[in-house]
Amino acid sequence: MNVIEIKKLTKNYGKNRGIQDVNISVKEGEIFGFIGPNGAGKSTTIKTILNFIYPTSGHGTILGMDIVKESEKIKEYIGYVPSEVRYYDDIKVKDIIKYSQSFYPKVNKEDVENICNDLELDMNKKMGELSLGNKKKVSIAQALIHNPKLLILDEPTNGLDPLMQKKLFNILIKEKEKGNTVFLSSHNLVEVQNLCDRVAVIKEGKIVDIIEIEKAANKLTLKVTLISSDINEESILNLGGKILTKEENSYTFVYSKDVDSLIKEISNYKIDELLIEKENLEDAFLNYYENYMEEK
Numbered sequence: 192m193n194v195i196e197i198k199k200l201t202k203n204y205g206k207n208r209g210i211q212d213v214n215i216s217v218k219e220g221e222i223f224g225f226i227g228p229n230g231a232g233k234s235t236t237i238k239t240i241l242n243f244i245y246p247t248s249g250h251g252t253i254l255g256m257d258i259v260k261e262s263e264k265i266k267e268y269i270g271y272v273p274s275e276v277r278y279y280d281d282i283k284v285k286d287i288i289k290y291s292q293s294f295y296p297k298v299n300k301e302d303v304e305n306i307c308n309d310l311e312l313d314m315n316k317k318m319g320e321l322s323l324g325n326k327k328k329v330s331i332a333q334a335l336i337h338n339p340k341l342l343i344l345d346e347p348t349n350g351l352d353p354l355m356q357k358k359l360f361n362i363l364i365k366e367k368e369k370g371n372t373v374f375l376s377s378h379n380l381v382e383v384q385n386l387c388d389r390v391a392v393i394k395e396g397k398i399v400d401i402i403e404i405e406k407a408a409n410k411l412t413l414k415v416t417l418i419s420s421d422i423n424e425e426s427i428l429n430l431g432g433k434i435l436t437k438e439e440n441s442y443t444f445v446y447s448k449d450v451d452s453l454i455k456e457i458s459n460y461k462i463d464e465l466l467i468e469k470e471n472l473e474d475a476f477l478n479y480y481e482n483y484m485e486e487k
């Protein structure tokens with residue numbers, strides 16, 4: 192059974208586009224990423240599967256339970272971090288944590304303390320005194336309190352400093368090791384590449400691709416930058432390169448054969464500088480977007 196299974200989920204905001212025919216399956220124990228440009232429909236998808244807003248059509252299940260009819264029951268098993276966190280200013284951090292804890296009588300107090308310590312929460316501060324990042328940390332702690340089977344995080348690293356981001360990644364990896372499942376929306380392609388098993392790309396309300404990170408990483412081609420007055424665009428195209436940028440005598444291009452063939456092919460030219468890198472997934476993700484736009 193998939194932890195999240197949504198089929199043809201559609202949400203229209205009146206005449207405005209929300210999401211259309213979104214299909215996503217997330218397996219148990221997976222860290223599943225959800226990326227796409229601003230306004231693509233990530234938060235709408237998340238809010239619909241959490242039943243904060245009703246779908247226009249389509250349906251879905253979380254842990255086998257219907258996202259609309261059994262939404263209350265589902266909440267027992269999930270932790271959610273919204274993209275924007277809002278709290279009453281006068282409440283202290285410790286009172287928020289106590290309040291969250293009160294919904295789950297079975298939680299182990301020591302575990303809660305560990306979560307708060309891990310995230311370095313300042314328990315005696317009032318929420319109004321906290322920065323955005325520190326508020327976000329409280330929200331992450333709240334989501335983790337009851338050891339949820341599924342964590343749904345909407346841009347969780349937004350506002351967190353690099354050390355805290357790293358800490359959060361470690362927490363998510365530990366969740367995965369425990370067999371829990373993570374659904375993570377993000378704009379940070381590097382974070383997604385490092386953490387996720389699979390990633391869905393959404394654009395203009397529709398899923399345009401689902402990428403398996405390991406497979407995609409194996410398929411990455413070379414990214415070559417060279418400076419040479421002896422070479423021109425045509426010679427690069429003849430080598431089988433696809434030019435990304437060109438500036439005077441400097442060319443950056445992707446090359447789909449191996450390093451050895453590249454060296455042999457360019458050995459006839461006088462080269463001043465040469466940098467050969469493996470294309471990273473961030474470039475590949477961006478490529479996906481561009482290809483999609485070209486096809487449209």
Ligand SMILES: Nc1ncnc2c1ncn2[C@@H]1O[C@H](COP(=O)(O)OP(=O)(O)OP(=O)(O)O)[C@@H](O)[C@H]1O
Nearest residue numbers: 204207208209227228229230231232233234235236
């Ligand atoms: N309450 C609303 N009323 C009308 N339109 C809305 C509403 N909420 C979202 N939309 C529209 O739905 C589309 C998807 O928005 P959504 O917030 O889901 O995108 P997102 O992918 O989460 O974007 P971001 O990365 O900027 O957070 C956008 O075109 C947006 O304008």
